[in-house]
Amino acid sequence: MLVLKEDKILYKKSHFTFFAPIFASKYDRNGSIFASLTIVNDAISVSIITETIQQFNTIIMMIKSNTILKTAVCAAALTISLSGWSAEPAGLVDLTYAAEKAVPAVVHIKVRTNSQTRTVETQDPWDDFFSDPFGFFGNPGSGGGRQRRQVQTPPREASGSGVIISADGYIVTNNHVVDGADEITVTLNDNREFGARIIGTDKTTDLALIKIDGKNLPTLPIGDSDKLKVGEWVIAVGNPFNLNSTVTAGIVSAKARSLYANGVESFIQTDAAINSGNSGGALVNTNGELVGINAMLYSQTGSYSGYGFAIPTTIMNKVVSDLREYGTVQRALLAIVGQDVHNYIDAQKAKGIDVDLGTNDGVYVSKVEDNGAAKAAGIQEGDVIVSIDGKKVTKMAELQEILANKRPGDTVKVGILRDKSKKEMTAKLKNAQGNTDVVRTADLDVLGVNLKEISSAQKSQHNISYGLEVIKVSKGKMQDAGITKGFIITKVNDEAMKTLDDLQRVVKEASTSDEPVLIIQGLNPAGVKKYFAVQLND
Numbered sequence: 001m002l003v004l005k006e007d008k009i010l011y012k013k014s015h016f017t018f019f020a021p022i023f024a025s026k027y028d029r030n031g032s033i034f035a036s037l038t039i040v041n042d043a044i045s046v047s048i049i050t051e052t053i054q055q056f057n058t059i060i061m062m063i064k065s066n067t068i069l070k071t072a073v074c075a076a077a078l079t080i081s082l083s084g085w086s087a088e089p090a091g092l093v094d095l096t097y098a099a100e101k102a103v104p105a106v107v108h109i110k111v112r113t114n115s116q117t118r119t120v121e122t123q124d125p126w127d128d129f130f131s132d133p134f135g136f137f138g139n140p141g142s143g144g145g146r147q148r149r150q151v152q153t154p155p156r157e158a159s160g161s162g163v164i165i166s167a168d169g170y171i172v173t174n175n176h177v178v179d180g181a182d183e184i185t186v187t188l189n190d191n192r193e194f195g196a197r198i199i200g201t202d203k204t205t206d207l208a209l210i211k212i213d214g215k216n217l218p219t220l221p222i223g224d225s226d227k228l229k230v231g232e233w234v235i236a237v238g239n240p241f242n243l244n245s246t247v248t249a250g251i252v253s254a255k256a257r258s259l260y261a262n263g264v265e266s267f268i269q270t271d272a273a274i275n276s277g278n279s280g281g282a283l284v285n286t287n288g289e290l291v292g293i294n295a296m297l298y299s300q301t302g303s304y305s306g307y308g309f310a311i312p313t314t315i316m317n318k319v320v321s322d323l324r325e326y327g328t329v330q331r332a333l334l335a336i337v338g339q340d341v342h343n344y345i346d347a348q349k350a351k352g353i354d355v356d357l358g359t360n361d362g363v364y365v366s367k368v369e370d371n372g373a374a375k376a377a378g379i380q381e382g383d384v385i386v387s388i389d390g391k392k393v394t395k396m397a398e399l400q401e402i403l404a405n406k407r408p409g410d411t412v413k414v415g416i417l418r419d420k421s422k423k424e425m426t427a428k429l430k431n432a433q434g435n436t437d438v439v440r441t442a443d444l445d446v447l448g449v450n451l452k453e454i455s456s457a458q459k460s461q462h463n464i465s466y467g468l469e470v471i472k473v474s475k476g477k478m479q480d481a482g483i484t485k486g487f488i489i490t491k492v493n494d495e496a497m498k499t500l501d502d503l504q505r506v507v508k509e510a511s512t513s514d515e516p517v518l519i520i521q522g523l524n525p526a527g528v529k530k531y532f533a534v535q536l537n538d
Contacts, residue, residue, distance in 0.1 A: 093233045093286060099247045101288030104189045104218035105164045106281055108239040109173055109196070109210075111181035113156040150465070161238035161281035162186065162210065163290060164219050165320070169194070169212040172320060173280030174295055175201045178208050186212050189245050200323030200441075204263035204331070205315055205404070206295055208280075209323040220282060223289025225268060225312035228252050236272040236294055236308065238281025248273035250308075256397040257309060258340075261296065264331075266401035267309035268292045274308030283310040292316075315404045328441045328512050332406035332429035334379075334414070335372020338363045340395045341384055358420030361394040362386040365416075371434045377414060377427035386422075387415030403429070409436035432514040433537065442511035442536050444504055448476015451500060454488060462527055464490060466498040477518075481534045486525040492518050511536045 160177035164170070171186065178184060184196040194212035201208040228234075232252045240246055250272030257267040268283060274297045283292035292310030299305040322329045341357060344364040348355045357364070363385040368374050379385075387393055388402045389412050406412065408431040416423050431439055444451075450472035459465060467488040473479050489497050492506045510516055518534040 095233065095235055095247075095249055095286060098235050098284050098286050098288045099237070102220055102235065102237045102282050102284045102290075103245050103247065105220035106189065106237045106239075106245065107162045107164060107171060108159065108187040108242075108244055109162045109171075109177055109280060110157065110159045110185045110187070111178055112183040112185075113180050114182045115155050116153045159239065159242060159277055160279040161277065161294070163280070163282045163293065164217050165222065165290075167215065167217050167219055169214040169217055170199070170320075170324070171196070171210050171212065172293055172316060173208050173210060174293065175203050175206045175208045177280045178210060179203075184210060186210070187244070188217070200327050202319050202323065202329045204329070205265070205311060205319055206262050207293065207311060207316060207319045209320055220284070220290045221288065222313055222317065223285055223287065223291045225291040225314050228255065228268065228285065228291055228312075230254060233286050234270055234272055234291065235284050236270065236274050236278060236281060236310075237284060238274070238278035238294060240273075240275035240277040242277060246278075253307075255312075256395060256401060258395070258397045259296070259298070259309065264315070264400045264404055266312060266315065266397040266404075267295070268312050270308050270310065271306050272308060273304045274310075275304045276302070278308075312401065314401055318405050326438060326440055328439060330407050330439060331431060332403055332408050332410055333372065333432060334374045334399075334403060334427060334429065335369035336363075336365050336374045336379065336385075337367035337369070338365045338385070338396060338399075340364070356420070357384050358417050359384060359386065361392075362417065363393060363396050363399050373427040373429045374414075377425040379414065379416060379425055379427070380418065382418070384417040385414060386417055387413075389413050390415075408439075432512070433516060434514070439512050441508045442516075444500070444507060446476060446536065447478045447507070447534070448474045449478045449483070451489070451503070453499060458488070462488065462523055464488075464523070466490065466496060467522065468497045468500065468503060477534045477536060478532075481520075481532045483520070483532055483534075484524075487522055487530070488524075489520055489522040491521045494519070507536070 158177070160173060162171040162173035162177070165172055178198060179201065181198075184198070186194045186196045188194075194214060196210045196212045199209040199211050230252050234250060234252055236248045236250070238246060250270050252268060253271050254269040255266075257269045258265055259267060268291070270283065272283070274281075274294050278294045279296070281294045282290050283294055285291050290313060292312050293316055294308065294310045296309050297304055298307035298309065319329050341362045341364050342360055344366070345355050345357070345360065365374070365379060365381055365383045365385065368379055368381055385393055385399060388399065391402060393399050393402070393415075403412075406429055408429055410429050412427055412429060414425045414427050416425060428436070430436055433439065449470050451468045452471055454464075454467040454469050458467070458469070467490045470478070470483060470485055470487045470489070473483065473485050489503070491497060492503060493510060495502065495506055497503055497506075507518065510518055516536040518536065520532045520534060522530060524530050
């Protein structure tokens with residue numbers, strides 16, 4: 001081991017058999033190499049990339065002039081540590097440590113969605129022959145031929161992967177893996193099975209947190225995906241095609257990739273093979289740390305073709321923390337509509353318009369929402385966002401990733417270009433409802449009513465196919481809105497109300513939206529159609 005201390009090289013004399021060259025590189029704070037050292041047998045090659053440093057030259061001269069020292073550093077198994085230098089034998093990357101750490105903590109998730117009764121509309125095949133569009137028989141426009149009928153959907157089973165992040169059984173996976181599930185079964189690498197429950201889901205990032213009842217479960221330490229470099233080796237661990245505990249390897253192909261599949265995304269792209277069933281599995285660095293949750297593949301065939309994408313832990317950490325604490329994500333918004341600068345410039349060029357924004361990187365602001373953080377900060381349409389809190393922003397995905405770690409009420413410094421001049425604005429971030437309050441998901445309790453699905457007799461009486469009857473009203477939001485016992489709810493926010501689960505889902509979605517209101521339509525006991533607006537927040 002060589003250590004630089006007070007401009008002296010201390011070394012421990014050892015005997016080694018040389019079998020491979022050694023390379024050493026010096027990095028600056030931004031991760032760029034500015035000096036490198038190559039030693040092959042007795043030949044020492046020095047390559048200065050951008051600038052020389054006195055310390056570096058001193059080290060090289062000392063190595064050249066010291067035969068014993070030169071022999072020591074040429075040992076393939078020797079690691080050089082020279083004031084922050086990193087050196088390793090040239091050769092293959094060993095991923096066995098990462099695999100051994102990751103495999104026990106990656107689980108197989110099976111979901112089951114029960115059979116459901118749905119109402120569908122069908123077209124009468126004889127309509128073209130017997131319709132009366134011109135009113136020859138006194139009924140113009142009749143014979144639409146559309147009929148309602150109920151169909152029974154078959155049970156659905158699907159599978160995916162998940163990552164254990166706590167010894168007591170919290171597991172991260174994708175929202176699309178567990179969305180709509182009635183039953184969730186988790187199988188560990190040692191074949192133990194557990195039933196799981198959903199703690200919370202976030203469709204915007206395609207992440208979900210589920211829980212099993214276990215103790216001393218194997219976990220995967222969480223790394224910092226910000227520190228990943230393009231070209232760095234990673235492994236993907238999951239259960240593709242129900243092949244349990246499959247490990248594939250590749251490199252980081254790109255970072256902050258947008259696919260326009262989710263509301264918030266800044267994917268890590270990798271060429272490690274990701275297939276159906278890998279969703280929710282782990283992307284792991286060579287240190288055995290979780291750096292991403294595998295989410296999707298890009299392919300024209302539906303199978304792996306070299307492009308896999310993972311949600312970085314920088315986004316995952318905040319989502320998981322919020323789901324555990326609040327049941328929903330506390331999402332901080334700048335409240336702008338924008339796009340990558342280079343995409344904006346290309347779009348303008350296609351129209352024959354030359355644009356000079358003073359940069360080809362950043363986020364072009366095409367709209368500023370009223371009552372939002374950006375508006376209050378003075379950000380205007382046509383500005384280009386180039387940094388947040390001093391961190392460079394080159395595209396929308398990077399802006400989303402930074403904001404995904406913020407909470408409503410946080411203050412950020414927004415660097416912009418306006419007319420090619422640099423400015424810095426201070427913005428206090430808000431939630432989707434335009435304030436800084438904690439957003440919590442509402443459940444049916446806040447409505448203050450008891451409901452049941454309507455009977456067949458009620459369907460015939462009112463000529464409807466579905467609905468939820470209010471059988472009891474107590475203090476709550478529906479009483480405040482004027483809804484009384486006996487009212488039949490048919491639609492809420494334009495969605496059909498066939499089961500209590502339908503209402504629960506709509507209430508949950510509305511309570512965290514920018515318009516926390518339920519627009520309820522239905523029939524009173526006399527069969528008269530009525531509409532009510534139910535405000536969910538205070």
